[in-house]
Structures are given as C-alpha cells and as structure tokens.
Amino acid sequence: MRLFLILFALVAALFALSLTIGPARTGPLDSLAALFVGGDGPLPMVMREIRLPRALLAALVGGGLGMAGAALQGYLRNPLAEPGLIGVSGSAALGAVLALQAGLTATASLGLPLAALLGAVIGVFLVIGLAGARGGSLTLILAGIAISALASALTSLVLNLSPNPFAANDIVFWMMGSLADRSMTHFWLALPFVAVGGILLASTARGLDALTLGEDAAETLGLSLTRLRLLVVLGTAAIVGGATAVAGAIGFVGLVVPHILRPFVGAQPSRLLWASALGGAALLLIADISVRVILPDRDLKLGVVTALIGAPLFLHLIFKTRRELP
C-alpha cells in the first residue's frame, strides 16, 4: 500500500510539473490558476488545449505501456518481453500509418486507433505464435526483431510512397514517438482503448499469479490458459493500439518499469500490474519533461530518452538471461 501511495504522489507531482513547462514563459502559479479558473487572455487556452492534453497523454500512454509490459512479462514469464521490443508497437504504428495514408480516416476519428489496434493484434499473435506460449527468451527476441524490422520497413515504405512531402519525416515520429502539439481530441481518442485494455489486463491478475507456479499447476487450479492468453493479447493490443495511434511507438517503458518495481511487490505479477501502470505514467512524464527541458526548441522524440534509459538495462537483462540459455 505504501508503494502505491508513493508512486501516486510521484505521478501527481510530475503531472503538475509537466503542466508548468512550455515555451511560453509563464509563472507556474499563474499557469495552474489559468488552467482551473480560466480568465482572460490566451493563457487558459494554452493550458487547457496544449499543456493539459500533453500531460494527460503522457500519464495515459506511459501507464498503459507500463501495465502492458508487466502483463506480457508475467504471461511469457520472461523479463525481456515488452510491446516495443517484440514488435507490437511497430505493428500498431504500421496499422495507423496505413489507415492515415489510405485516407480511411481523418486524423481524429475512431478509425485511426482501430487500425492501430488491428496492427497490434496481428503483431502480438505473430510474435506469440512464432515464439510459442512458453516463451523461450531467444525465440521470443528473434521473433520480435523480425516483426519489428518488417513493420518498420513497411511503415517507412508507406510513408515514402505518400504524396505528402512531409510524410517521410514522420518516420521518426512513428518509430520514436512524441507528444508535441497533441490535443484533447487525441486524448479522448486514446482513452477508451487504453482503459479497455487496462481492464482486460487487470482481469488477468489472478491468472498471472497462478502461472508463476508453472502451467500444469496453474491448470490444476482451474486456470484456462487459452482464455488467459486471449485476455493478455487483446489487452496489450488495445493499450498499444490506442497509445501508438496518437503518440507513435515508444519503446522500453514496459521493460524498465516492471524491472525496477518487481522487487518492491515481492515479484507478484498481480501487484506488479498496478505498480507498473503508475510507474509507467511517472517514467513517461519524466521523459516528456526532459525532452522539453533538454531541447526546448526542437521536438526531441520520447523514444530517444526511453531508449537511453532502457537500452543499457536491456543489455544487462540479456547478459543475465544468457546464463540460462543452453
């Protein structure tokens, strides 16, 4: 319980800090007052339409990705599983890009996250199908690399074929993710998908706990592995689809957060789910604050920061897992 309070306080503080950072140099108190009370002039508009959606999206997307990482790791019983690394985010981005470029959807319609969701579902099924539900580390990572590479190549191809001269520059956005200049429309678009995905994953909590005893023991406890698998796949896909459709593919959040928090929850998957949701929100808020503090004039991508934190950890985990490999 104490851990949850600490994490919640951290997210709340980072959320408030995120709201006070922006190129228009306004006092933090004035800014927050304008957000809640409104008032004359352009400041309430800036707070409500530009900074608020950015902070909300950072918390939502980060929280979703953290939880999805924890669920995947629990289900595959593999600390290397993460939506970005195993190609789910990349497949979701491909779905979103296809929908946008084919003109199936305007920027802010439901078709966009639905297409990303579909991409994510295909991505998860391919990876889990290729690696097998028992999730050998090596096959999982290899399958993930293959799916990621294919999805990113196809995304680049689609964007290069676009008649829009700016589309090719969007490749970086779809691969690295950014929350710059997103609006409340994007938040409302992503929210139902991430929320439904979160509920699906939350319902797997007991199953994931049982799975720590091994598949056979879990089944004797009355756990349906097929059902659990379906819930994890759909939950992850809904979260990653909704998040990627509006923020691009942001990697490593689902890897770093469960890894850091696992010792604090006694390695219990059900508790790790919720802790990772809060931790993911905090991590992405930190990342989004740092991109604005480090390079205020440029749109530094979120994936750059999360990869700088996550990649060394990933190497460390590979090194650790190597001992278990034949």
Added chain:
Amino acid sequence: MARRAAACISVSVRPSKLISLLAALVLSSAAAWADAPRRVVSLNLCTDQLAMLLAAPGQLKSVSYISRDKRASAMTAEAAHFPINHGGAEEIYLLNPDLVLAGTYSSRATVNMLRRLGIPVHIMAPALTLDAIPERISEIGRVLGRDATAAKIRAQFESDLAELRKIDGPRPRAAIYNANGWTPGENSLPGQILKTAGFTNVATQAGFAYGGEMPLELLIMAQPDLIVSAPAYDGHSRAEDILDHPALRALTGTATGESVADNTWICGTPHVLDAVRRLAKARRALLAKAD
C-alpha cells in the same frame, strides 16, 4: 601586348567590316544572341520559372520535374511544354546542354560533376527580398542573352511593386504558420511579402528574424489578427496536424484559414505579386471588419 596587337588588327580591317561590326554593337541584343547559349537546362524550381519567362523559343531544353508540381510551381502550364529532368548529372549530361542553370541549394555533387565535364553552370542565389527579384530577372536575362526581354519584365515588375507598396493605415499583426509550425521571419521572401501587403509579422516580434519552428504556445500567446497557412497536401502527415489543432482554430478574434499557396512565394518571380495582392485584399477585409 596582346591588347595592342588586337587594336592593330581592328584598325587594319576594311571599312565595310568595321561598319557591320559597329551595327552589331548597336544591336546589342542581337550581338548577345550571337554567343548566347542555345541549349539551356535548368535544375532548380526558381531558375526554371525565370528561364521559362525569359528564354527565346527553343532556347530552353529542359526544366526540373518540380516545375510541373502545382503545389510548388506557379508556372505548371508553361512547364508542360518542356521536357523535365530530375537533376542527376548523367541525365543532364546526356541532354548536351551548353548552359546549366542551378540554384545555391542544388546538389553540389551534380554541379561539380557537370563542371568537370566541361559544361558551364550558372548558380543563382535565392531572392530573399522583393527588391532582389528585379536583380534575378536581369541576371537570368543576361546569361540567356535576353537582356531586352528581361528589361521589359523587370520594368513591369518594378512599377507593379511600386503601386502595391502605396499602403497606409494600420498594420494588423499576422503570422504565416505552416507544417511543423514553420514561420518565416522578416528576412525571408514570404516575410517580405507579408510586410509589403501591410502586415506586421508576429514571428519577428517573437524573435524569429529569419524564420523557424514557432511553438504553437507562442503563437497562441501572441494572438495575431490573421494566420496565413498553405493548404494541406494530399495523404497525411503529422507535420501538418498542427494546423488542425483545436487551440489554433479557437483563437478568438483571429481570422484563420487565409491560405496562400506555396507556389506563389517559394521563388522570387513576378508571381510573388499575386501573393501580395491576395494578402492586401485579406488586410482590407480585416480592417473593414474592425470598423
């Protein structure tokens, strides 16, 4: 030594030859035409358009493919009559040009390769002010040996511009806001066009002298009277999403959606005057509404 020898020769020519030589000098355009390039190829959108305006029939052999893109080029109809090139050295060499026109930002590798192959390349700097446009017209006229045509177009441009500059009254605050939040400042052709049309540029006030990516927050805080954007391209790009942002559409008291297509102000050609006229009209509408 050489010069003195030449003088001796010219004195020793027969009077009839001397007369024809003088006649040729008087008809300076004809003399220029005598050694003017006959097979000109242009690699750059801006030299394309000036060359199409100025070249003699049959003199211009190819223009760049961009000049047929109606988003970027103000002269797509004219460009349809010329074969297009994509600016590769091999492709250009095979056209056997005796003059290549390129821009400052044309590929260095291509330009150097063509020069090594013995083809003269004329590089034109982009026009960053309206006053540089007459100079560019004369410059291309000179290298094409079409000084007379250039002088005529130049005079027309200068008198039209002088007419458009007769503006008085208040100067509303405007911003040109494009994909990625790109905003041209005072020292750019679009910035100069905005100024000539009677506006104060918000970007200059925000510290973007040459232009840059102005954060949406700063634009909202500046509360301009008018926002000018180019119409969105086909397909989709996140870069253009910013022009659809609710905060931009909700700017109170601001006229948004005034669109001036890129093709009128990418290049310093007489077509920039269309952009000036269009913005001047928007300004009159704005002032009439304020009254």
